[in-house]
Every structure is written in structure tokens, then in C-alpha cells.
Amino acid sequence: MNTVLRYSPPAVVLHWLIALLIFVTFPLGVYMHELPLSPDKLKLYSYHKWIGITILMLASLRVMWRVTHTPPPLPDDMVRWQRLASQAVHGLLYVLILAIPLSGWLMSSAKGFQTVWFGVLPLPDLIGKDKALGDLLAEVHEILNFTLLALVILHVGAAFKHHFFERQPFMQRMGLGKEER
Amino acid sequence: MKLILNTLTLFAVLASPVASAVEYRTVLPAQSAIGFDYSQMGVSIKGGFKRFVAQLVFDPVKPEGARAQIDIDLASIDAGSSEADEESAGRLWFNRSVYPRAQFVSSQIRPLGNNRYEMRGTLTLKGRSRELVVPVTFSQGKTAATFDGSFILKRLDFGIGEGMWADVATVANEVQVTFRIVATGK
Ligand code: HEM
Numbered sequence: 007m008n009t010v011l012r013y014s015p016p017a018v019v020l021h022w023l024i025a026l027l028i029f030v031t032f033p034l035g036v037y038m039h040e041l042p043l044s045p046d047k048l049k050l051y052s053y054h055k056w057i058g059i060t061i062l063m064l065a066s067l068r069v070m071w072r073v074t075h076t077p078p079p080l081p082d083d084m085v086r087w088q089r090l091a092s093q094a095v096h097g098l099l100y101v102l103i104l105a106i107p108l109s110g111w112l113m114s115s116a117k118g119f120q121t122v123w124f125g126v127l128p129l130p131d132l133i134g135k136d137k138a139l140g141d142l143l144a145e146v147h148e149i150l151n152f153t154l155l156a157l158v159i160l161h162v163g164a165a166f167k168h169h170f171f172e173r174q175p176f177m178q179r180m181g182l183g184k185e186e187r
Numbered sequence: 188m189k190l191i192l193n194t195l196t197l198f199a200v201l202a203s204p205v206a207s208a209v210e211y212r213t214v215l216p217a218q219s220a221i222g223f224d225y226s227q228m229g230v231s232i233k234g235g236f237k238r239f240v241a242q243l244v245f246d247p248v249k250p251e252g253a254r255a256q257i258d259i260d261l262a263s264i265d266a267g268s269s270e271a272d273e274e275s276a277g278r279l280w281f282n283r284s285v286y287p288r289a290q291f292v293s294s295q296i297r298p299l300g301n302n303r304y305e306m307r308g309t310l311t312l313k314g315r316s317r318e319l320v321v322p323v324t325f326s327q328g329k330t331a332a333t334f335d336g337s338f339i340l341k342r343l344d345f346g347i348g349e350g351m352w353a354d355v356a357t358v359a360n361e362v363q364v365t366f367r368i369v370a371t372g373k
Pocket residue numbers: 028031032033035036039051054055056057058059061062103106107108109110111112113114121144147148151
């Protein structure tokens with residue numbers, strides 16, 4: 007059987023947009039955090055927050071789409087533990103792409119720095135200024151991020167393994183194009 | 188009857204606070220505050236100074252004779268975050284080891300009517316002195332009076348934020364300063 011099953015185009019586009027933005031904002035987060043205070047640091051913090059909120063918006067769309075659309079089935083010959091593992095990792099990834107930007111937003115509110123998306127759209131501060139809570143949320147943001155990093159490595163590793171070593175057309179699942187037979 | 192009414196009116200006038208001509212001169216520090224609001228990357232950040240000494244003499248009947256002086260301990264700053272508090276002490280900002288205090292001394296107070304006044308004076312900050320014109324609103328309470336004022340300070344006029352920090356796209360030049368001084372007549 008040689009059928010290529012694909013995710014629907016909106017799911018594919020959202021997947022790659024979110025992936026691209028995470029690849030930009032994750033290293034940006036690590037880098038800016040280490041810098042001594044300067045105007046450049048303040049700029050990078052704002053850019054990080056703006057991109058992060060963009061991810062939150064796209065991730066909300068992505069999750070709504072996923073909840074209302076069935077993804078293409080996994081290959082019939084895939085073993086049970088791999089099915090379960092893939093479901094678990096995908097579920098956690100969805101949670102993290104929402105929870106990470108949310109924790110960032112809450113952290114910024116608690117630290118007393120409102121987020122104004124691209125300098126245009128002011129987001130409400132969901133919690134009041136509270137230094138201890140801000141520091142705690144910074145820890146939460148960091149831990150969630152390094153969990154994301156580990157899961158992304160697993161996720162990409164698994165996709166590569168199926169695609170290149172087991173020679174299943176796995177990468178096409180998240181690609182645009184016609185269904186091939 | 189007319190006499191009684193007149194007497195009552197007279198009492199009312201004598202008992203009214205304006206007629207009693209209190210001279211306010213004792214500042215209540217716990218109820219007074221100096222705050223500021225500045226924009227960083229387009230986002231408003233609030234701060235203030237916790238320690239300052241305000242001296243004032245003000246008689247609403249003779250506002251021309253009023254005087255005010257405020258000395259601010261710059262080390263008591265809350266610039267919005269501990270990182271900013273530390274940064275503000277440095278040479279590029281307040282250069283606090285050389286200039287630990289800011290001082291305002293009034294030169295003239297002019298009534299604008301409706302309990303509003305225009306206060307002129309000199310602000311000295313980081314070794315630089317500049318003339319300021321500050322609108323002040325006076326409100327009389329039962330035991331104390333409140334003086335509220337707010338004005339825009341251009342930080343670069345005083346060299347606050349030099350070098351890389353002179354970039355006003357990141358930290359705006361305009362800082363909204365707000366104060367409330369509460370004083371009694373005792
Ligand atoms: C999916 C989106 C996001 C990703 C992948 C992400 C990633 C990161 C990473 C990797 C760090 C460095 C952590 C560390 O080394 O301590 C970081 C720091 C930070 N992030 Fe995010 N972030 C995202 C969204 C957001 C959002 C939406 C905001 C705020 C609105 C935000 C605010 C911050 C702040 C303020 C820091 C610095 C924390 C500190 O200095 O202690 N992030 N982020």
C-alpha cells in the first residue's frame with residue numbers, strides 16, 4: 007500500500023508556522039535572558055513576547071482545528087506502544103504550545119511589564135504585580151520550555167525514524183500536496 | 188428674627204475652614220507620595236521614591252507668600268523592577284554616588300482660581316538645574332490639606348539616561364511625575 011495520508015492544509019500550515027516561530031523565539035529567549043540590561047535587551051524582550059503571543063494565537067487555532075478534525079490514521083502495522091507514545095507526545099506538545107506562552111504572559115504581568123502585542127494591541131494583565139510570583143512563573147516558563155525542547159527532539163527523532171529508517175512516507179503527512187497512490 | 192439669621196450666618200462664616208485661614212506647614216510623610224510613570228518599549232511602567240523630605244508653608248488666603256521645597260533621596264527609588272532600580276544608580280542614569288539627591292525649590296506660587304495654583308521653581312538633578320512650572324490642586328480636608336500635582340519631566344534635560352540610554356525609542360524622554368503632599372496647620 008502506497009497511499010499518502012496527509013493532515014489537512016490548515017493543520018499543515020499552522021504546524022510549520024508554529025514550528026518556525028518556536029525555532030526563532032526559543033533561542034531568542036535563552037540569549038536575551040543572559041544579556042546585561044541595555045536598550046537592546048529591552049527590545050529583544052519585546053520581540054520575544056510579541057512572537058510568543060503570536061504563537062499563542064496560532065496554537066489556539068491549531069488546537070481548535072485539531073479538536074474538530076480527525077488526523078490521518080497511523081499506518082496499520084504500527085505497534086501499540088508507538089501509537090500510545092505518539093498520542094501522548096502530540097497531546098503534551100499541544101498543551102505546551104499553549105502553556106508556555108501563557109506562562110510568559112502571566113510572568114510579565116506579575117513582573118509589572120504589560121505586554122503590548124507588536125506595540126499595538128495591549129493585552130490585559132491577568133494577575134497583579136507580585137515579585138515572588140513573577141520569579142516563580144519565570145521558573146515555570148523555563149521548565150516548560152526545556153520540557154518542550156526534550157519533546158521536540160523526541161518528536162522529530164520519531165518522524166525521522168519512520169521516514170528514513172522504516173521507509174514509510176511519514177514526512178509527507180505534514181506536507182502540502184496531492185494524495186499519492 | 189433678622190438678627191438671629193445674621194448671627195447664624197456669621198457663625199457659619201467663622202466656622203467655615205476657608206475663613207479660619209490656617210497656615211499649612213507640617214507635612215505628613217506617611218500620607219505624601221512621589222510617583223512617576225514612564226514608557227519603555229511603548230509600555231507604561233510605574234515607579235516612585237519612598238524617601239523624601241517636603242517642607243512647605245501655604246496659607247490659602249495669602250498664596251503669594253507660599254513656599255515649598257522637596258528633597259528626594261534617589262536611593263529610595265522604585266523604578267519598576269529590581270534590575271531597573273540597580274541600573275538607575277549608575278553613571279549613565281542618576282550617577283547616585285556623586286548626586287545622591289534631587290531637590291526642588293519653589294520660587295513663585297500664583298493662584299489660578301478654583302483651588303488651582305501654578306507653582307514655579309527650580310529642579311536640581313544630577314548637577315543640572317532647570318526651571319519648572321507645575322500645576323497644583325489644593326484641597327482642604329477636616330484636619331489636613333492635600334496638594335496634588337503632576338507634570339512632564341524630560342529626562343534628557345537632566346542627562347538621566349546617557350549614552351546608549353539616550354535612545355528615546357526604547358525609554359521615552361517624557362516622564363510623568365505625580366506628587367501628593369499632605370500637610371496640617373499645626
Ligand atoms: C511558545 C512561545 C514561547 C517560547 C518557546 C518561549 C521560550 C523562552 C525561553 C527558552 C526562555 C529562556 C528561559 C531561561 O533560560 O530562563 C524564555 C524566557 C522568557 N520569556 Fe518566553 N517563550 C515563549 C513565549 C513567551 C511569551 C508569550 C512571553 C510574554 C508575553 C514570554 C516572556 C518571557 C520572558 C519575560 C523571559 C525571560 C525570563 C527571565 O528573564 O527570567 N515568553 N522564553
